Amino acid sequence: MTNAPTxxxxxQPSFDTRPAGELVSGPVLVPAATLVVAPPTxxxxxxxxxxxxxxxxxxxxxxxxGSWVSALVLAIVASAVLKRQLFLAxxxxxxxxxxxxxxxxx
Numbered sequence: 001m002t003n004a005p006t007x008x009x010x011x012q013p014s015f016d017t018r019p020a021g022e023l024v025s026g027p028v029l030v031p032a033a034t035l036v037v038a039p040p041t042x043x044x045x046x047x048x049x050x051x052x053x054x055x056x057x058x059x060x061x062x063x064x065x066g067s068w069v070s071a072l073v074l075a076i077v078a079s080a081v082l083k084r085q086l087f088l089a090x091x092x093x094x095x096x097x098x099x100x101x102x103x104x105x106x
Contacts, residue, residue: 035097037093038093041089047082047089050082051083054078054082055075
């Protein structure tokens with residue numbers, strides 16, 4: 001291919017300056033309200049540590065015993081249960097922060 005003078009050549013546009021008279025328009029986004037939540041409890045930290053140890057322990061047990069299927073199924077179930085418990089504990093902390101003073105949560 002030759003570079004004929006009739007070929008068009010594309011150049012990267014400059015993004016340094018905005019053309020005069022062009023203002024940004026559209027809806028303004030309101031910043032999200034932040035919610036300060038209490039720090040995790042000792043029980044949550046224990047559950048989180050147990051959840052982190054499930055898979056390494058399952059792999060060690062699977063290698064040592066040779067029963068891969070049962071170790072992996074047990075790890076999947078244990079991880080799911082611990083994850084759900086952590087979610088419920090987090091949800092309870094958020095509800096406590098959102099509830100007005102004197103409200104009894106069930």
